[in-house]
Amino acid sequence: MKVLVPVKRVIDYNVKVRVKADGSGVDLANVKMSMNPFDEIAVEEAIRLREAGKVEEVVAVSIGVKQAQETLRTALAMGADRAILVVASEDVHQDIEPLAVAKILAGIVKQENPGLVICGKQAIDNDMNATGQMLSALLGWSQATFASEVSIDGDHATVTREVDGGLQTIKVKMPTIISVDLRLNEPRYASLPNIMKAKKKPLDEKTPADYGVDITPRLSVVKTVEPGTRKAGIMVKSVDELVEKLKEAGAV
Template structure:
């Protein structure tokens, strides 16, 4: 079975995000970038499936700027077999929207014919949580989202999902789309020998035009602003005082 893993280049989760002075977006100048943490978990799960003998090949795919090569090399160093980079933007500030990403991934899947697509449930930069679901709709495949557990049983995938009320276990017929959550696994660090080997692994470079997909943005960012600072809490002396403040000051009662 071939496993396809989409990965995204995002601001490193340890970096404090800065908003541009003119409010047009996030400042990415000289900012450390890395693989989206949820995608890293997806890569790790694909590697574990291969180690169990349930996967034969792992293909990592990234869509964005040319610098995303670094992200794909990280996936290759972790254990992916080959990579595909679709250069869909020249400006690092341009984010490719989920529908365009899903259409490009569908085109790649039509060529590669994987048995399973493992993706992060969302990217930590835009938090849209939409690409996996859109991709499943375009392909007509089964999907399991927010996966905290995954087992392959023959032609089916048993997915444990994190839902509001607890955990839900579903069985989906493959090929399928599975989007992963934080508690699925702990991603490994790429060793130095594997980092060196990754430089020799195949990385194909494509463009949206190669697949006949239009990635023109359909959304316009009106304004970007820092979140308001949280105000300090206060102590109340009694339940009556608490109720009065909730009613008169907070206006929630």
């Protein structure tokens, strides 16, 4: 069985995000970029499934700018077998919308014919949490979201999901789409020898036109603003004083 793993190039989670002075979006000038953390977990899970003998090949896919090659090379260095880059934009500030991404992924799935797609539950830049669900609908495949545990057994997958009330375990029929949560695993670091080997692994470049997909944006960003600054806290000497302060602030 082949596994497809979509990965996205985003601002590194350790970097403080800055908004452009004109409010038109996030400033990406000279900012460190890396693989979306949820996607790293998805890559790790796919590799573990291959190591367990459940799958034969792991294919990483990224849709965006040419610079996403670096993100794919990271996936290859972690252990993915090959990669596909769909160059959908020349502008690093243009974010390809989830529906367009899902349509491109659907086209890739039809060409590659994987038995499983593992993706991050959301990207940390836009927090859409939509691509996996849209891809499931387009393909007519089963889906299991927010996975914290995955087990493949024949033509079914058993997935433990993180839900508001705790944990939910479901069984889905293969082929399926699984979107992963933070507690599924801890991604491995790519070793230097594997980073060198990744440079020789296959990386194909495609365009949205190769899959007949129009990526014209349906949404426009009206304005982007930074979160408001929090007021400084105050120290109180007793519970009574705390209650009094809360009353004055209208909190109780």
